[in-house]
Amino acid sequence: MSESIPKLDMRKVHNYVRALESHYPSTNPFHNAIHAADVGQSMYSFLRQDFASSFTPLEKFALVLAAFAHDVGHNGKNNDFLIKTQDPMATRFEDQSPLENYHLCLARKLLEGSEVNFLCDLEPHDQERFQAILEKTILGTDNALHFSKLKRFKAMVEEHDGVVDKDFLMEVLLHAADISNPCKLYEHGGPYKVWCDSVMAEFYALGDLERKHGLPPTELFQRSKPVDEVQIGFTSFFVRPLYEALGQVKGFDATGMLANIDCNLAYWQRVKTARESPRVESSQTVTECGKRTKRRRRNAMVFSMLGKETVDFLQTLVEG
Numbered sequence: 006m007s008e009s010i011p012k013l014d015m016r017k018v019h020n021y022v023r024a025l026e027s028h029y030p031s032t033n034p035f036h037n038a039i040h041a042a043d044v045g046q047s048m049y050s051f052l053r054q055d056f057a058s059s060f061t062p063l064e065k066f067a068l069v070l071a072a073f074a075h076d077v078g079h080n081g082k083n084n085d086f087l088i089k090t091q092d093p094m095a096t097r098f099e100d101q102s103p104l105e106n107y108h109l110c111l112a113r114k115l116l117e118g119s120e121v122n123f124l125c126d127l128e129p130h131d132q133e134r135f136q137a138i139l140e141k142t143i144l145g146t147d148n149a150l151h152f153s154k155l156k157r158f159k160a161m162v163e164e165h166d167g168v169v170d171k172d173f174l175m176e177v178l179l180h181a182a183d184i185s186n187p188c189k190l191y192e193h194g195g196p197y198k199v200w201c202d203s204v205m206a207e208f209y210a211l212g213d214l215e216r217k218h219g220l221p222p223t224e225l226f227q228r229s230k231p232v233d234e235v236q237i238g239f240t241s242f243f244v245r246p247l248y249e250a251l252g253q254v255k256g257f258d259a260t261g262m263l264a265n266i267d268c269n270l271a272y273w274q275r276v277k278t279a280r281e282s283p284r285v286e287s288s289q290t291v292t293e294c295g296k297r298t299k300r301r302r303r304n305a306m307v308f309s310m311l312g313k314e315t316v317d318f319l320q321t322l323v324e325g
Contacts, residue, residue, distance in 0.1 A: 010063050010127070010131070012126040012127055012128075013066075013123055013126060014123050014126055017120065017121055017122065017123035017126075021116065021122075022073055024115045025038075025074050025112070025115060026038045026041070028077050028111060028115065029076070029077060029078070030078075030079065030080070030081070032081070033081045033207060034081075034203045034204070034206035035081075035200070035203040035204040036076050036079035036207065037079075040076060040200075040203075041072070041073050041074070041077070042073070043186075043200070044073075044075060044179075044182045044183050044185070045069055045072040045182075047072070047181075047182035047185045048068055048069050048071075048072040048179065048182045049069060051178055051181075051257075052065050052068065054256060054257055055255075055256035056174075056254055056255060056256030056257045059171060060171070063131055063134060063135065064171075064175070066135075067134070067135045067138035067139060067142075068142065070135075071138060071139050071143055071179055072179060072182055072183075074115075074139070074143065075179060075183060076108055076146075077108050077111050077112050077115070078107060078108060079108070080094075080104075081207055081211070082104075082211060083104070083211065084103055084104050084105075084147065085223075086211060086220070087103050087104065088100045088103070089218075089220055090218055102144060102147040104147075105143055108143055109139065109140055109143045109144060113136075113139070124136075138172075138175060141172060141175065141176050142176050142178075143179070145176035145177075146179060146183050148243075151180070151243060151247075154176070154180065155246060155247055155250065157173075158173070158177050158247075158250050159250045161173065162250055162253045162254060163253075167254050167255035168254075168255055169254055174254070177247075177251070181247055181248065181251060184243065184247070186201065187236070187244045187245075187265070187269050188244070188248065188262040188265050188266055189265060190265055190268065191268075191269045191272055192272055197265075197269060201232070201236060205232055205235070208225060208226045208235075209226060209227075211223075212227050231277070232276075233274075233276040233277040233280065234277065236269070236273045237274065240266060240269060240270055241270065244266060245263070245266050245270075248262050248263055248266065249263065
């Protein structure tokens, strides 16, 4: 890369990332530092595509850091629970995206201190740009905004023939990275299985808390709710439409991601069919989708990469 970010101290960046990691509760089954790293990996994979050529090194850097920071300090609950129980966090932010506002505030708080504050070495306009991207993208991960965001995004893509306002695209990218688990393979020990197990454990724990507080139970969080129904609903109505829209952006190739989504949907449909029809032989769970996986895996292989590639990517942005 010919361009880099002038004056950025990579040692301070490393210290900041470590500070973020230490503030993700390890007791959360899903919203922990590993989730943050996974979202960062997904963001990195997006930014390797052609559409990102219009982004500056600072913008790419900010997006990866926002991915690492987007859930920092998460308490394992959701906004609805915090608001209904009048949690101090909800009160602090006047019931407006309390978790996302808290993550943003903590991410900024952790930038204080001479050993972590890499922003102080940048030009004022670069500092402002970084902070603006951090704010817009982290606040944009509130799932309550999903459908209005998707509607606006689809209209923008269609109206401008695949060309989208860059700042709004950044917001959509972090949201997409945050819900990207169904874009990764489930069967044969794929990463989606690990994340599915983790998020369901967190859902069930939240359902238990609802009962403890005498709140009306959320169907999604009930231990009696079949996992296949949860995943089919979330993937079909939440994840796939967003990735279909992203695939219409010029320079964004969602082919492999959509292929994995369809594979996973077919898997969950087989699970649902077997659950509802116990007499179905287990051999019937083998479908063409599984046979196609090897051919399609390369398209989405980047999602299985470990952290070194993302670290190297950040280093390149800093040093050129």
